[in-house]
Amino acid sequence: MHFLNEVRILRDEGKLHARLITRTRILLGISLVLGGITIFNIIYRGADWMFAGGLVLAGLILGLFVFSRMNPVQWNEEQAIIETGRMDTVGYIILVLYIALEIGLRTFLKDFYPLSATTLILAGVFGVLFGRAIGTLIEVHRAYKAAHS
Numbered sequence: 225m226h227f228l229n230e231v232r233i234l235r236d237e238g239k240l241h242a243r244l245i246t247r248t249r250i251l252l253g254i255s256l257v258l259g260g261i262t263i264f265n266i267i268y269r270g271a272d273w274m275f276a277g278g279l280v281l282a283g284l285i286l287g288l289f290v291f292s293r294m295n296p297v298q299w300n301e302e303q304a305i306i307e308t309g310r311m312d313t314v315g316y317i318i319l320v321l322y323i324a325l326e327i328g329l330r331t332f333l334k335d336f337y338p339l340s341a342t343t344l345i346l347a348g349v350f351g352v353l354f355g356r357a358i359g360t361l362i363e364v365h366r367a368y369k370a371a372h373s
Contacts, residue, residue, distance in 0.1 A: 227361045230368040239305050239371065240364070244297065248360045255353035258346050265343040272340060276347040279329075283348045286325070287355020294318045294356070297363035306367045322352070
């Protein structure tokens with residue numbers, strides 16, 4: 225939870241770009257809603273919780289280590305704030321991989337698990353979005369450590 229304190233400290237110091245805070249809050253909010261829907265469907269509709277959990281874990285790992293690099297977090301020397309950088313070539317390649325993963329996951333699940341495909345897709349998307357949000361918070365933590373060492 226000290227990540228949130230670091231975000232608050234950086235925001236109070238004026239060293240954290242407001243768009244970065246908003247983007248991270250939106251990612252966390254959407255991912256938590258999708259996670260709640262997934263849990264509801266697992267509990268009340270009998271979706272396969274082992275497969276959904278595996279998709280959440282795989283999505284979390286991909287979101288944390290791959291898809292969080294879509295929009296890099298960087299220190300702006302001129303304005304002395306942490307902000308999101310522009311997508312570079314790697315960011316666009318990762319975006320294409322993200323779209324391919326979503327389409328492939330949707331196609332595979334609808335073909336092999338037609339009854340619970342929506343729940344399983346939401347589980348995977350939840351993992352990816354939550355991983356992206358956590359990855360962004362880790363980058364903010366690194367910048368906080370660099371600024372307050």
